[in-house]
Amino acid sequence: MKRKAGLLTMIFVCCCATAFSAEMIVPDKTPTAHVILLHGMGRSCRSMSKMAGYLADSGYAVVNLDYPSTGADIETLSLGVVAEAVETCRSKNPEAPIHFVTHSLGGILVRHYLQNHSLPPGSRVVMLSPPNRGSEIADLLKEFFLYRWVMGPAGQQLGTSADALPIRLEPVDVPVGIITGGRSLEPWFSIRMPGPDDGKVSVASARLPEMADFLVVHRSHGFIMNGPEVIEQTIHFLRHGKFRKEG
Structure with a gap:
Protein backbone atom coordinates (compact mmCIF):
# COMPACT_ATOMS: atom_id res chain seq x y z
CA MET A 1 0.00 0.00 0.00
CA LYS A 2 1.54 3.26 -1.14
CA ARG A 3 0.20 6.68 -0.28
CA LYS A 4 -1.40 8.43 -3.21
CA ALA A 5 -0.22 11.85 -4.21
CA GLY A 6 -3.79 13.09 -4.45
CA LEU A 7 -4.56 13.17 -0.72
CA LEU A 8 -6.21 16.43 0.29
CA THR A 9 -5.55 17.72 3.80
CA MET A 10 -8.35 20.09 4.76
CA ILE A 11 -8.50 22.91 7.28
CA PHE A 12 -8.63 22.30 11.02
CA VAL A 13 -12.03 22.26 12.73
CA CYS A 14 -12.74 23.06 16.38
CA CYS A 15 -15.21 21.73 18.90
CA CYS A 16 -17.14 24.31 20.91
CA ALA A 17 -17.11 22.18 24.11
CA THR A 18 -13.58 20.82 24.31
CA ALA A 19 -10.92 22.29 22.04
CA PHE A 20 -9.50 19.94 19.44
CA SER A 21 -8.36 19.95 15.86
CA ALA A 22 -8.71 17.36 13.16
CA GLU A 23 -6.73 16.55 10.06
CA MET A 24 -9.31 15.53 7.48
CA ILE A 25 -8.05 13.42 4.58
CA VAL A 26 -10.39 12.90 1.63
CA PRO A 27 -9.55 10.21 -0.96
CA ASP A 28 -9.64 10.88 -4.70
CA LYS A 29 -12.62 8.59 -5.20
CA THR A 30 -15.95 8.68 -3.41
CA PRO A 31 -15.30 7.38 0.14
CA THR A 32 -16.84 4.09 1.20
CA ALA A 33 -17.17 5.23 4.83
CA HIS A 34 -15.76 7.62 7.41
CA VAL A 35 -13.00 6.62 9.83
CA ILE A 36 -12.33 8.66 12.97
CA LEU A 37 -8.88 8.16 14.53
CA LEU A 38 -8.34 8.73 18.25
CA HIS A 39 -4.78 8.80 19.60
CA GLY A 40 -3.74 7.70 23.08
CA MET A 41 -3.01 9.61 26.27
CA GLY A 42 -0.28 12.22 26.00
CA ARG A 43 0.03 11.73 22.24
CA SER A 44 -1.13 13.76 19.24
CA CYS A 45 -2.69 13.07 15.86
CA ARG A 46 0.83 12.73 14.44
CA SER A 47 1.07 9.34 16.13
CA MET A 48 -1.79 8.13 13.91
CA SER A 49 -0.64 9.79 10.65
CA LYS A 50 0.71 6.61 9.06
CA MET A 51 -2.52 4.76 9.79
CA ALA A 52 -4.52 7.73 8.45
CA GLY A 53 -2.64 7.71 5.14
CA TYR A 54 -3.22 4.02 4.50
CA LEU A 55 -6.89 4.28 5.41
CA ALA A 56 -7.34 7.14 2.94
CA ASP A 57 -5.53 5.11 0.28
CA SER A 58 -8.07 2.35 0.95
CA GLY A 59 -10.97 4.65 0.13
CA TYR A 60 -12.04 6.00 3.50
CA ALA A 61 -12.68 9.62 4.44
CA VAL A 62 -10.40 10.00 7.44
CA VAL A 63 -10.73 12.34 10.42
CA ASN A 64 -7.50 12.20 12.45
CA LEU A 65 -8.34 13.95 15.72
CA ASP A 66 -5.90 15.92 17.84
CA TYR A 67 -7.50 16.37 21.25
CA PRO A 68 -6.33 17.36 24.77
CA SER A 69 -6.06 13.85 26.20
CA THR A 70 -4.50 15.07 29.46
CA GLY A 71 -6.61 18.19 29.81
CA ALA A 72 -10.02 16.80 30.74
CA ASP A 73 -11.77 13.74 32.14
CA ILE A 74 -13.05 10.89 29.98
CA GLU A 75 -16.68 12.03 30.13
CA THR A 76 -15.84 15.52 28.89
CA LEU A 77 -13.62 14.24 26.09
CA SER A 78 -16.18 11.66 25.00
CA LEU A 79 -19.21 13.94 24.97
CA GLY A 80 -17.25 16.84 23.48
CA VAL A 81 -14.55 15.62 21.13
CA VAL A 82 -16.03 12.28 20.04
CA ALA A 83 -19.59 13.55 19.70
CA GLU A 84 -18.52 16.54 17.61
CA ALA A 85 -16.42 14.37 15.30
CA VAL A 86 -19.35 11.99 14.72
CA GLU A 87 -21.69 14.87 13.92
CA THR A 88 -19.13 16.29 11.49
CA CYS A 89 -19.10 12.95 9.64
CA ARG A 90 -22.89 12.68 9.69
CA SER A 91 -23.17 16.14 8.12
CA LYS A 92 -21.05 14.99 5.16
CA ASN A 93 -23.04 11.80 4.51
CA PRO A 94 -25.74 10.74 7.01
CA GLU A 95 -26.01 7.21 5.57
CA ALA A 96 -22.32 6.29 5.46
CA PRO A 97 -20.84 4.05 8.19
CA ILE A 98 -18.67 5.82 10.75
CA HIS A 99 -15.79 3.62 11.88
CA PHE A 100 -13.33 4.28 14.70
CA VAL A 101 -9.69 3.29 14.97
CA THR A 102 -8.36 4.06 18.44
CA HIS A 103 -5.16 3.77 20.42
CA SER A 104 -5.13 3.15 24.18
CA LEU A 105 -7.27 5.84 25.90
CA GLY A 106 -9.09 6.49 22.62
CA GLY A 107 -10.86 3.15 22.93
CA ILE A 108 -12.26 4.09 26.33
CA LEU A 109 -13.58 7.37 24.93
CA VAL A 110 -15.47 5.51 22.20
CA ARG A 111 -16.88 2.99 24.68
CA HIS A 112 -18.12 5.84 26.87
CA TYR A 113 -19.67 7.64 23.88
CA LEU A 114 -21.50 4.48 22.78
CA GLN A 115 -23.15 4.06 26.19
CA ASN A 116 -25.84 6.54 25.10
CA HIS A 117 -25.22 7.03 21.38
CA SER A 118 -25.32 4.90 18.27
CA GLY A 159 -7.51 2.07 37.38
CA THR A 160 -8.59 -1.54 37.81
CA SER A 161 -10.86 -1.19 40.84
CA ALA A 162 -14.55 -2.01 40.59
CA ASP A 163 -15.51 1.68 40.58
CA ALA A 164 -13.00 2.67 37.86
CA LEU A 165 -14.68 4.05 34.75
CA PRO A 166 -13.52 1.40 32.22
CA ILE A 167 -14.86 -1.36 34.49
CA ARG A 168 -18.26 0.31 34.87
CA LEU A 169 -18.98 0.72 31.15
CA GLU A 170 -21.67 -1.51 29.65
CA PRO A 171 -21.11 -3.60 26.47
CA VAL A 172 -21.33 -1.62 23.23
CA ASP A 173 -23.65 -2.48 20.36
CA VAL A 174 -21.15 -2.29 17.50
CA PRO A 175 -18.62 -4.84 16.17
CA VAL A 176 -15.30 -4.35 17.97
CA GLY A 177 -11.97 -5.79 16.90
CA ILE A 178 -9.08 -5.52 19.36
CA ILE A 179 -5.38 -5.70 18.52
CA THR A 180 -2.98 -5.59 21.44
CA GLY A 181 0.74 -6.03 21.88
CA GLY A 182 2.66 -8.85 23.51
CA ARG A 183 6.08 -7.17 23.46
CA SER A 184 7.27 -4.93 26.27
CA LEU A 185 10.06 -2.38 26.15
CA GLU A 186 9.36 -1.37 29.76
CA PRO A 187 10.15 -4.31 32.07
CA TRP A 188 9.85 -2.08 35.14
CA PHE A 189 6.13 -1.81 34.34
CA SER A 190 5.68 -5.35 33.04
CA ILE A 191 6.53 -6.89 36.41
CA ARG A 192 3.42 -5.16 37.77
CA MET A 193 1.10 -6.82 35.25
CA PRO A 194 -0.18 -10.40 35.09
CA GLY A 195 0.81 -12.39 32.04
CA PRO A 196 2.01 -10.95 28.71
CA ASP A 197 1.75 -7.21 28.10
CA ASP A 198 2.93 -4.41 25.82
CA GLY A 199 4.64 -2.37 28.53
CA LYS A 200 1.53 -0.38 29.43
CA VAL A 201 -1.50 -2.66 29.04
CA SER A 202 -1.74 -6.37 29.76
CA VAL A 203 -3.19 -8.67 27.12
CA ALA A 204 -5.90 -9.70 29.57
CA SER A 205 -6.89 -6.08 30.23
CA ALA A 206 -7.35 -5.33 26.53
CA ARG A 207 -10.16 -7.86 26.09
CA LEU A 208 -13.89 -7.15 26.04
CA PRO A 209 -16.64 -9.75 26.49
CA GLU A 210 -18.53 -8.40 23.46
CA MET A 211 -15.55 -8.15 21.09
CA ALA A 212 -16.00 -9.68 17.64
CA ASP A 213 -12.32 -10.61 17.21
CA PHE A 214 -9.03 -10.39 19.08
CA LEU A 215 -5.41 -10.41 17.95
CA VAL A 216 -2.07 -10.26 19.77
CA VAL A 217 0.93 -8.98 17.79
CA HIS A 218 4.63 -8.69 18.62
CA ARG A 219 4.49 -4.92 19.18
CA SER A 220 4.95 -2.56 22.12
CA HIS A 221 2.34 -0.10 23.33
CA GLY A 222 3.70 3.19 22.06
CA PHE A 223 4.05 2.35 18.37
CA ILE A 224 1.64 -0.50 17.74
CA MET A 225 -0.37 1.65 15.32
CA ASN A 226 2.60 1.86 12.91
CA GLY A 227 3.12 -1.87 12.45
CA PRO A 228 2.41 -2.89 8.82
CA GLU A 229 0.55 -6.00 9.94
CA VAL A 230 -1.51 -3.91 12.38
CA ILE A 231 -2.51 -1.47 9.64
CA GLU A 232 -3.38 -4.34 7.28
CA GLN A 233 -5.45 -6.13 9.92
CA THR A 234 -7.22 -2.89 10.87
CA ILE A 235 -8.35 -2.32 7.30
CA HIS A 236 -9.37 -5.98 6.98
CA PHE A 237 -11.59 -5.71 10.06
CA LEU A 238 -13.23 -2.49 8.86
CA ARG A 239 -14.08 -4.24 5.59
CA HIS A 240 -15.06 -7.69 6.85
CA GLY A 241 -15.78 -7.47 10.59
CA LYS A 242 -13.00 -9.91 11.46
CA PHE A 243 -9.21 -10.15 11.30
CA ARG A 244 -7.42 -12.10 8.61
CA LYS A 245 -6.14 -15.34 10.08
CA GLU A 246 -2.89 -16.81 8.74
CA GLY A 247 -3.36 -20.20 7.09
Whole structure:
Protein backbone atom coordinates (compact mmCIF):
# COMPACT_ATOMS: atom_id res chain seq x y z
CA MET A 1 0.00 0.00 0.00
CA LYS A 2 1.54 3.26 -1.14
CA ARG A 3 0.20 6.68 -0.28
CA LYS A 4 -1.40 8.43 -3.21
CA ALA A 5 -0.22 11.85 -4.21
CA GLY A 6 -3.79 13.09 -4.45
CA LEU A 7 -4.56 13.17 -0.72
CA LEU A 8 -6.21 16.43 0.29
CA THR A 9 -5.55 17.72 3.80
CA MET A 10 -8.35 20.09 4.76
CA ILE A 11 -8.50 22.91 7.28
CA PHE A 12 -8.63 22.30 11.02
CA VAL A 13 -12.03 22.26 12.73
CA CYS A 14 -12.74 23.06 16.38
CA CYS A 15 -15.21 21.73 18.90
CA CYS A 16 -17.14 24.31 20.91
CA ALA A 17 -17.11 22.18 24.11
CA THR A 18 -13.58 20.82 24.31
CA ALA A 19 -10.92 22.29 22.04
CA PHE A 20 -9.50 19.94 19.44
CA SER A 21 -8.36 19.95 15.86
CA ALA A 22 -8.71 17.36 13.16
CA GLU A 23 -6.73 16.55 10.06
CA MET A 24 -9.31 15.53 7.48
CA ILE A 25 -8.05 13.42 4.58
CA VAL A 26 -10.39 12.90 1.63
CA PRO A 27 -9.55 10.21 -0.96
CA ASP A 28 -9.64 10.88 -4.70
CA LYS A 29 -12.62 8.59 -5.20
CA THR A 30 -15.95 8.68 -3.41
CA PRO A 31 -15.30 7.38 0.14
CA THR A 32 -16.84 4.09 1.20
CA ALA A 33 -17.17 5.23 4.83
CA HIS A 34 -15.76 7.62 7.41
CA VAL A 35 -13.00 6.62 9.83
CA ILE A 36 -12.33 8.66 12.97
CA LEU A 37 -8.88 8.16 14.53
CA LEU A 38 -8.34 8.73 18.25
CA HIS A 39 -4.78 8.80 19.60
CA GLY A 40 -3.74 7.70 23.08
CA MET A 41 -3.01 9.61 26.27
CA GLY A 42 -0.28 12.22 26.00
CA ARG A 43 0.03 11.73 22.24
CA SER A 44 -1.13 13.76 19.24
CA CYS A 45 -2.69 13.07 15.86
CA ARG A 46 0.83 12.73 14.44
CA SER A 47 1.07 9.34 16.13
CA MET A 48 -1.79 8.13 13.91
CA SER A 49 -0.64 9.79 10.65
CA LYS A 50 0.71 6.61 9.06
CA MET A 51 -2.52 4.76 9.79
CA ALA A 52 -4.52 7.73 8.45
CA GLY A 53 -2.64 7.71 5.14
CA TYR A 54 -3.22 4.02 4.50
CA LEU A 55 -6.89 4.28 5.41
CA ALA A 56 -7.34 7.14 2.94
CA ASP A 57 -5.53 5.11 0.28
CA SER A 58 -8.07 2.35 0.95
CA GLY A 59 -10.97 4.65 0.13
CA TYR A 60 -12.04 6.00 3.50
CA ALA A 61 -12.68 9.62 4.44
CA VAL A 62 -10.40 10.00 7.44
CA VAL A 63 -10.73 12.34 10.42
CA ASN A 64 -7.50 12.20 12.45
CA LEU A 65 -8.34 13.95 15.72
CA ASP A 66 -5.90 15.92 17.84
CA TYR A 67 -7.50 16.37 21.25
CA PRO A 68 -6.33 17.36 24.77
CA SER A 69 -6.06 13.85 26.20
CA THR A 70 -4.50 15.07 29.46
CA GLY A 71 -6.61 18.19 29.81
CA ALA A 72 -10.02 16.80 30.74
CA ASP A 73 -11.77 13.74 32.14
CA ILE A 74 -13.05 10.89 29.98
CA GLU A 75 -16.68 12.03 30.13
CA THR A 76 -15.84 15.52 28.89
CA LEU A 77 -13.62 14.24 26.09
CA SER A 78 -16.18 11.66 25.00
CA LEU A 79 -19.21 13.94 24.97
CA GLY A 80 -17.25 16.84 23.48
CA VAL A 81 -14.55 15.62 21.13
CA VAL A 82 -16.03 12.28 20.04
CA ALA A 83 -19.59 13.55 19.70
CA GLU A 84 -18.52 16.54 17.61
CA ALA A 85 -16.42 14.37 15.30
CA VAL A 86 -19.35 11.99 14.72
CA GLU A 87 -21.69 14.87 13.92
CA THR A 88 -19.13 16.29 11.49
CA CYS A 89 -19.10 12.95 9.64
CA ARG A 90 -22.89 12.68 9.69
CA SER A 91 -23.17 16.14 8.12
CA LYS A 92 -21.05 14.99 5.16
CA ASN A 93 -23.04 11.80 4.51
CA PRO A 94 -25.74 10.74 7.01
CA GLU A 95 -26.01 7.21 5.57
CA ALA A 96 -22.32 6.29 5.46
CA PRO A 97 -20.84 4.05 8.19
CA ILE A 98 -18.67 5.82 10.75
CA HIS A 99 -15.79 3.62 11.88
CA PHE A 100 -13.33 4.28 14.70
CA VAL A 101 -9.69 3.29 14.97
CA THR A 102 -8.36 4.06 18.44
CA HIS A 103 -5.16 3.77 20.42
CA SER A 104 -5.13 3.15 24.18
CA LEU A 105 -7.27 5.84 25.90
CA GLY A 106 -9.09 6.49 22.62
CA GLY A 107 -10.86 3.15 22.93
CA ILE A 108 -12.26 4.09 26.33
CA LEU A 109 -13.58 7.37 24.93
CA VAL A 110 -15.47 5.51 22.20
CA ARG A 111 -16.88 2.99 24.68
CA HIS A 112 -18.12 5.84 26.87
CA TYR A 113 -19.67 7.64 23.88
CA LEU A 114 -21.50 4.48 22.78
CA GLN A 115 -23.15 4.06 26.19
CA ASN A 116 -25.84 6.54 25.10
CA HIS A 117 -25.22 7.03 21.38
CA SER A 118 -25.32 4.90 18.27
CA LEU A 119 -23.47 4.78 14.96
CA PRO A 120 -24.90 4.24 11.45
CA PRO A 121 -25.43 0.65 10.27
CA GLY A 122 -22.23 -1.00 9.10
CA SER A 123 -20.00 0.95 11.49
CA ARG A 124 -17.13 -0.88 13.22
CA VAL A 125 -14.45 -0.13 15.82
CA VAL A 126 -10.83 -1.27 15.94
CA MET A 127 -9.09 -0.69 19.28
CA LEU A 128 -5.30 -0.83 19.55
CA SER A 129 -3.94 -1.68 23.03
CA PRO A 130 -7.01 -0.44 24.94
CA PRO A 131 -7.02 -0.61 28.76
CA ASN A 132 -10.56 -2.01 28.73
CA ARG A 133 -10.19 -3.59 32.15
CA GLY A 134 -8.16 -0.68 33.49
CA SER A 135 -4.43 -0.30 33.91
CA GLU A 136 -2.27 -1.66 36.71
CA ILE A 137 0.18 1.14 35.90
CA ALA A 138 -2.51 3.73 36.68
CA ASP A 139 -3.08 1.94 40.00
CA LEU A 140 0.65 2.12 40.75
CA LEU A 141 1.22 5.76 39.84
CA LYS A 142 -2.04 7.63 40.35
CA GLU A 143 -1.10 8.99 43.78
CA PHE A 144 2.20 10.45 42.58
CA PHE A 145 2.10 14.17 41.93
CA LEU A 146 4.10 14.00 38.69
CA TYR A 147 1.75 11.40 37.21
CA ARG A 148 -1.32 13.41 38.24
CA TRP A 149 0.18 16.57 36.77
CA VAL A 150 1.29 15.00 33.47
CA MET A 151 -1.62 12.63 32.80
CA GLY A 152 -4.41 14.86 34.05
CA PRO A 153 -7.96 13.86 35.04
CA ALA A 154 -8.32 10.97 32.58
CA GLY A 155 -5.21 9.32 34.02
CA GLN A 156 -6.97 9.07 37.38
CA GLN A 157 -9.88 7.18 35.84
CA LEU A 158 -8.00 4.25 34.31
CA GLY A 159 -7.51 2.07 37.38
CA THR A 160 -8.59 -1.54 37.81
CA SER A 161 -10.86 -1.19 40.84
CA ALA A 162 -14.55 -2.01 40.59
CA ASP A 163 -15.51 1.68 40.58
CA ALA A 164 -13.00 2.67 37.86
CA LEU A 165 -14.68 4.05 34.75
CA PRO A 166 -13.52 1.40 32.22
CA ILE A 167 -14.86 -1.36 34.49
CA ARG A 168 -18.26 0.31 34.87
CA LEU A 169 -18.98 0.72 31.15
CA GLU A 170 -21.67 -1.51 29.65
CA PRO A 171 -21.11 -3.60 26.47
CA VAL A 172 -21.33 -1.62 23.23
CA ASP A 173 -23.65 -2.48 20.36
CA VAL A 174 -21.15 -2.29 17.50
CA PRO A 175 -18.62 -4.84 16.17
CA VAL A 176 -15.30 -4.35 17.97
CA GLY A 177 -11.97 -5.79 16.90
CA ILE A 178 -9.08 -5.52 19.36
CA ILE A 179 -5.38 -5.70 18.52
CA THR A 180 -2.98 -5.59 21.44
CA GLY A 181 0.74 -6.03 21.88
CA GLY A 182 2.66 -8.85 23.51
CA ARG A 183 6.08 -7.17 23.46
CA SER A 184 7.27 -4.93 26.27
CA LEU A 185 10.06 -2.38 26.15
CA GLU A 186 9.36 -1.37 29.76
CA PRO A 187 10.15 -4.31 32.07
CA TRP A 188 9.85 -2.08 35.14
CA PHE A 189 6.13 -1.81 34.34
CA SER A 190 5.68 -5.35 33.04
CA ILE A 191 6.53 -6.89 36.41
CA ARG A 192 3.42 -5.16 37.77
CA MET A 193 1.10 -6.82 35.25
CA PRO A 194 -0.18 -10.40 35.09
CA GLY A 195 0.81 -12.39 32.04
CA PRO A 196 2.01 -10.95 28.71
CA ASP A 197 1.75 -7.21 28.10
CA ASP A 198 2.93 -4.41 25.82
CA GLY A 199 4.64 -2.37 28.53
CA LYS A 200 1.53 -0.38 29.43
CA VAL A 201 -1.50 -2.66 29.04
CA SER A 202 -1.74 -6.37 29.76
CA VAL A 203 -3.19 -8.67 27.12
CA ALA A 204 -5.90 -9.70 29.57
CA SER A 205 -6.89 -6.08 30.23
CA ALA A 206 -7.35 -5.33 26.53
CA ARG A 207 -10.16 -7.86 26.09
CA LEU A 208 -13.89 -7.15 26.04
CA PRO A 209 -16.64 -9.75 26.49
CA GLU A 210 -18.53 -8.40 23.46
CA MET A 211 -15.55 -8.15 21.09
CA ALA A 212 -16.00 -9.68 17.64
CA ASP A 213 -12.32 -10.61 17.21
CA PHE A 214 -9.03 -10.39 19.08
CA LEU A 215 -5.41 -10.41 17.95
CA VAL A 216 -2.07 -10.26 19.77
CA VAL A 217 0.93 -8.98 17.79
CA HIS A 218 4.63 -8.69 18.62
CA ARG A 219 4.49 -4.92 19.18
CA SER A 220 4.95 -2.56 22.12
CA HIS A 221 2.34 -0.10 23.33
CA GLY A 222 3.70 3.19 22.06
CA PHE A 223 4.05 2.35 18.37
CA ILE A 224 1.64 -0.50 17.74
CA MET A 225 -0.37 1.65 15.32
CA ASN A 226 2.60 1.86 12.91
CA GLY A 227 3.12 -1.87 12.45
CA PRO A 228 2.41 -2.89 8.82
CA GLU A 229 0.55 -6.00 9.94
CA VAL A 230 -1.51 -3.91 12.38
CA ILE A 231 -2.51 -1.47 9.64
CA GLU A 232 -3.38 -4.34 7.28
CA GLN A 233 -5.45 -6.13 9.92
CA THR A 234 -7.22 -2.89 10.87
CA ILE A 235 -8.35 -2.32 7.30
CA HIS A 236 -9.37 -5.98 6.98
CA PHE A 237 -11.59 -5.71 10.06
CA LEU A 238 -13.23 -2.49 8.86
CA ARG A 239 -14.08 -4.24 5.59
CA HIS A 240 -15.06 -7.69 6.85
CA GLY A 241 -15.78 -7.47 10.59
CA LYS A 242 -13.00 -9.91 11.46
CA PHE A 243 -9.21 -10.15 11.30
CA ARG A 244 -7.42 -12.10 8.61
CA LYS A 245 -6.14 -15.34 10.08
CA GLU A 246 -2.89 -16.81 8.74
CA GLY A 247 -3.36 -20.20 7.09
